[in-house]
Amino acid sequence: MEQKKETLLEIHNLSVSFRMYDHGLEQTNLRVISDLHLTVRPGEIVAVAGSSGSGKSLLASAILGILPSNAVVCGHLHYKGRELTGQLQKELCGKEIALVPQSVAFLDPLMKVGAQADGHYRPKLTEKRRKLFERFHLPGHTEDLYPFQLSGGMARRVLVSAALVTDAELIIADEPTPGMSLDQALEALRMFREMADEGKAVILITHDIDLAFEFADTVAVFYAGTTVETAPASDFKKGPAALRHPYSRALWEALPQNGFRPIPGFQPYAGSLPKGCLFAPRCPYKTEKCGNQIPPVREVRGGEVRCYRAK
Amino acid sequence: MKRMNRRTGAVCLAAVLAAVLCTVYACGILIPEEAVTGSFLNAGCPPCLEHPFGTDALGRDLFLRTLKGLSVSMTVGLAASAVSAVIAVLVGIAAATGSKLMDGAVNWLIDLVMGVPHTILIILISFVLGRGLRGLLAGIAATHWCSLARLIRSEVLQLRSQQYVAVSRRLGKSGGWILRHHLLPHLAPQLFVGLILMFPHAILHEASISFLGFGLPPEQSAIGIILSESMRYLSAGMWWPAVLPGLTLVMIVLLVDKTGDSLRMIFDPYSAQE
Amino acid sequence: MKGMSGWLIRIFAVNSIKIISLLLAVSIISFVLVSASPVDPVRQYILGLGTAVSLEQRAEIESYWGIDEPPAERYLGWLFEVLNGNLGESAIYRRPVADIIGERFWNSLALMLCAWILAGGIGFVLGCVMGMYRNRLPDRILKKVCYLLSTVPAFWLGLLFLLVFSVRLGWFPVGFSSPIGVPGADVSIWQRLYHLILPAVTLSLMSFANIALHTRQKLADVLDSDYVLFARARGEGQWTILRRHGLRNILLPALTLQFASFAELFGGSVMAENVFSYPGLGSAVADAGLRGDVPLLLGVTLFSALFVCAGNMMANLLYGVVDPQIREAGK
Numbered sequence: 001m002e003q004k005k006e007t008l009l010e011i012h013n014l015s016v017s018f019r020m021y022d023h024g025l026e027q028t029n030l031r032v033i034s035d036l037h038l039t040v041r042p043g044e045i046v047a048v049a050g051s052s053g054s055g056k057s058l059l060a061s062a063i064l065g066i067l068p069s070n071a072v073v074c075g076h077l078h079y080k081g082r083e084l085t086g087q088l089q090k091e092l093c094g095k096e097i098a099l100v101p102q103s104v105a106f107l108d109p110l111m112k113v114g115a116q117a118d119g120h121y122r123p124k125l126t127e128k129r130r131k132l133f134e135r136f137h138l139p140g141h142t143e144d145l146y147p148f149q150l151s152g153g154m155a156r157r158v159l160v161s162a163a164l165v166t167d168a169e170l171i172i173a174d175e176p177t178p179g180m181s182l183d184q185a186l187e188a189l190r191m192f193r194e195m196a197d198e199g200k201a202v203i204l205i206t207h208d209i210d211l212a213f214e215f216a217d218t219v220a221v222f223y224a225g226t227t228v229e230t231a232p233a234s235d236f237k238k239g240p241a242a243l244r245h246p247y248s249r250a251l252w253e254a255l256p257q258n259g260f261r262p263i264p265g266f267q268p269y270a271g272s273l274p275k276g277c278l279f280a281p282r283c284p285y286k287t288e289k290c291g292n293q294i295p296p297v298r299e300v301r302g303g304e305v306r307c308y309r310a311k
Numbered sequence: 312m313k314r315m316n317r318r319t320g321a322v323c324l325a326a327v328l329a330a331v332l333c334t335v336y337a338c339g340i341l342i343p344e345e346a347v348t349g350s351f352l353n354a355g356c357p358p359c360l361e362h363p364f365g366t367d368a369l370g371r372d373l374f375l376r377t378l379k380g381l382s383v384s385m386t387v388g389l390a391a392s393a394v395s396a397v398i399a400v401l402v403g404i405a406a407a408t409g410s411k412l413m414d415g416a417v418n419w420l421i422d423l424v425m426g427v428p429h430t431i432l433i434i435l436i437s438f439v440l441g442r443g444l445r446g447l448l449a450g451i452a453a454t455h456w457c458s459l460a461r462l463i464r465s466e467v468l469q470l471r472s473q474q475y476v477a478v479s480r481r482l483g484k485s486g487g488w489i490l491r492h493h494l495l496p497h498l499a500p501q502l503f504v505g506l507i508l509m510f511p512h513a514i515l516h517e518a519s520i521s522f523l524g525f526g527l528p529p530e531q532s533a534i535g536i537i538l539s540e541s542m543r544y545l546s547a548g549m550w551w552p553a554v555l556p557g558l559t560l561v562m563i564v565l566l567v568d569k570t571g572d573s574l575r576m577i578f579d580p581y582s583a584q585e
Numbered sequence: 586m587k588g589m590s591g592w593l594i595r596i597f598a599v600n601s602i603k604i605i606s607l608l609l610a611v612s613i614i615s616f617v618l619v620s621a622s623p624v625d626p627v628r629q630y631i632l633g634l635g636t637a638v639s640l641e642q643r644a645e646i647e648s649y650w651g652i653d654e655p656p657a658e659r660y661l662g663w664l665f666e667v668l669n670g671n672l673g674e675s676a677i678y679r680r681p682v683a684d685i686i687g688e689r690f691w692n693s694l695a696l697m698l699c700a701w702i703l704a705g706g707i708g709f710v711l712g713c714v715m716g717m718y719r720n721r722l723p724d725r726i727l728k729k730v731c732y733l734l735s736t737v738p739a740f741w742l743g744l745l746f747l748l749v750f751s752v753r754l755g756w757f758p759v760g761f762s763s764p765i766g767v768p769g770a771d772v773s774i775w776q777r778l779y780h781l782i783l784p785a786v787t788l789s790l791m792s793f794a795n796i797a798l799h800t801r802q803k804l805a806d807v808l809d810s811d812y813v814l815f816a817r818a819r820g821e822g823q824w825t826i827l828r829r830h831g832l833r834n835i836l837l838p839a840l841t842l843q844f845a846s847f848a849e850l851f852g853g854s855v856m857a858e859n860v861f862s863y864p865g866l867g868s869a870v871a872d873a874g875l876r877g878d879v880p881l882l883l884g885v886t887l888f889s890a891l892f893v894c895a896g897n898m899m900a901n902l903l904y905g906v907v908d909p910q911i912r913e914a915g916k
Contacts, residue, residue, distance in 0.1 A: 066817045094820025106815035430852035434874045439622040557741035564736045
């Protein structure tokens with residue numbers, strides 16, 4: 001890899017928990033993201049990959065500052081070197097940081113999609129949005145359609161246009177591929193690749209790991225609310241030997257083309273996280289130390305990993 | 312536990328409220344007719360210690376009349392709601408378990424009853440039955456069953472699609488058996504709560520219709536009648552016959568409503584989550 | 586647009602059939618009820634005239650009611666007359682019922698329209714406020730107010746208003762839709778409005794709670810939706826969201842609900858008109874019931890059913906205009 005460029009977004013020790021009331025007035029804190037690290041640079045696609053229920057979508061909400069009101073956030077987010085506070089989030093969201101949501105359900109059902117993609121911005125961005133629609137091969141009458149009239153692929157392109165209309169520098173795409181055919185998924189990912197090549201930074205939240213490492217520069221493997229390994233995508237192409245964390249290897253081996261060997265056990269629920277390494281209960285190599293202490297993030301062979309064993 | 316369980320709280324509240332309502336009701340029943348026959352000597356007396364609500368233009372004590380009126384309202388309200396609830400159950404179950412035609416017919420019937428303003432329908436019915444308690448009861452009962460019937464219909468439809476009902480049917484149980492063992496036990500709390508929540512509406516309708524002059528005969532002590540009489544003396548500055556009995560009526564309705572809410576908490580905790 | 590009008594026509598047709606069936610049923614039921622009542626319309630009419638009733642008059646009214654004919658024929662005869670616009674002659678007012686209804690309906694309509702707009706406006710705005718401040722202080726207070734108002738009987742509220750604003754403060758007249766003793770044609774619109782204010786406010790106060798609570802719920806659903814989450818992610822503020830997505834998604838459902846509440850509106854206007862001695866249909870129907878004026882009672886009953894059905898029809902048509910999805914389905 002070339003010399004490290006200036007980072008755009010740096011997430012350090014991010015934890016998100018929810019205050020919940022159960023059994024009457026007993027208050028419990030449900031931790032869904034714990035001690036997460038992530039670094040995003042311009043011109044780069046960072047894929048955040050992990051199975052469903054690992055809190056990936058909440059990561060997007062946390063960056064954008066749109067978590068529900070009962071969420072508690074700890075840790076540090078830095079955007080272009082500035083602490084990303086609630087105030088700054090309000091200023092940047094929708095302008096420099098844009099979200100590409102999961103599905104057509106994120107469009108107002110009673111509003112024509114053209115007006116929705118234009119957004120609430122003043123002055124109106126209609127001209128620019130029309131160009132984007134054209135670039136994504138959306139027919140001219142698309143802007144007068146309602147969301148339910150769009151096909152899945154069209155909806156995706158409308159959502160991407162909505163994100164690009166503001167010249168955002170950081171684009172967070174939340175599960176953009178499910179429900180799409182392989183061709184559509186490839187097309188969508190190519191769109192993100194193009195954006196990254198134009199110098200934008202893209203966070204691609206997905207559980208389609210094999211697609212992710214085709215298009216991403218860096219892959220962050222997400223497990224039970226934290227990143228267990230962050231590695232160049234090329235390592236995933238090389239195979240398990242190049243990977244650092246047992247969970248990443250297990251993920252790789254579970255892919256259909258690599259033998260389809262799933263590992264036993266389940267991802268722990270947010271309410272009952274283990275004390276030490278979050279993966280320890282399923283790890284074939286765990287030691288006593290793993291069960292007691294959360295391993296710190298270490299640099300290993302050009303990637304970051306949370307494992308005592310990784311060399 | 313430091314705090315009282317919400318359910319226990321609801322039970323206590325319901326008990327206290329029910330006790331208050333019963334007391335008011337008993338007072339109204341127990342007050343003899345003679346007590347409300349006044350004398351012209353103290354007619355139009357404003358509220359004082361002897362007459363907390365004052366007296367009306369005929370010198371009758373308004374506090375006692377209000378109490379009597381409330382008990383009349385509660386009797387009418389309770390009887391009418393009970394009849395309404397029975398209609399609702401029959402119609403609701405018929406719609407849910409009968410043929411498609413039956414369901415359509417019931418929906419049409421509900422639209423029919425909802426299609427005429429209730430006040431007009433009650434006026435019509437009580438006109439036909441020759442004004443008085445009977446007409447009032449019939450009118451209120453005939454107009455209040457619709458929403459409860461809809462509720463019961465959807466409830467039964469939902470229950471019918473449950474697994475255990477399907478299993479019973481497979482086991483060859485008759486429709487009546489399923490009705491008795493599976494449907495009614497589930498419907499009973501719903502019905503009871505529906506009845507309680509209907510009750511304040513019925514009381515308000517009773518008062519309104521009596522106010523218009525269709526309910527009880529004018530010498531009776533009904534809240535609507537007291538308020539209707541008070542209209543004549545408003546411009547003379549007699550405010551108490553209009554304000555105090557009406558306020559008492561509102562309080563009673565609020566009490567009943569609150570009781571209904573806490574009973575709903577007890578019987579049907581899921582619907583009371585709001 | 587062609588699909589849309591086609592859809593509207595279809596809904597209109599389906600609803601019309603239903604409305605006709607309902608109105609027929611209302612006419613049958615009310616006719617049967619009235620026939621079963623101890624009040625004989627012929628005698629009641631003649632009673633009012635005293636001895637000055639000619640044989641022709643008597644024969645005319647007997648033929649209108651079809652005395653001595655079997656019930657079904659009596660009903661059909663009466664229905665035929667009604668369809669021809671002859672609702673009979675009022676025993677109290679000594680005038681054709683159709684004329685009385687036509688005249689009084691405008692008074693009632695003015696009252697109901699004012700109350701309808703007022704209640705809809707206040708209810709909608711309060712509902713929006715409650716939805717935006719959900720579970721915070723303004724919402725909790727307004728919710729209490731709404732529940733309280735729905736337990737206060739309208740006529741008592743009217744009485745209190747009369748007491749405070751008319752008797753004590755002398756701001757408003759005690760009743761009637763126009764000053765007493767002034768010929769109808771000379772009454773200015775302002776005088777009419779002046780006499781309308783208190784009844785209209787009373788009527789609207791009894792019905793805004795419903796629309797407010799409904800709007801609150803709808804807005805809360807909208808604010809919890811995914812598309813509002815996306816709007817937030819794009820940096821839209823609370824009030825921008827209300828303007829761009831909230832109003833769009835809650836305004837027409839609220840309007841639909843308003844149209845569907847014509848029955849309560851009419852029922853409420855009966856009470857309000859009687860408290861304020863306002864000469865509309867409501868005070869006419871109460872008079873008719875109390876003094877045994879069968880034709881007037883029947884006429885107003887039928888008319889009120891027609892009024893409610895018209896509201897429901899408009900509500901049903903609006904459903905389609907609200908939702909492009911339903912509109913498309915009609916294509």
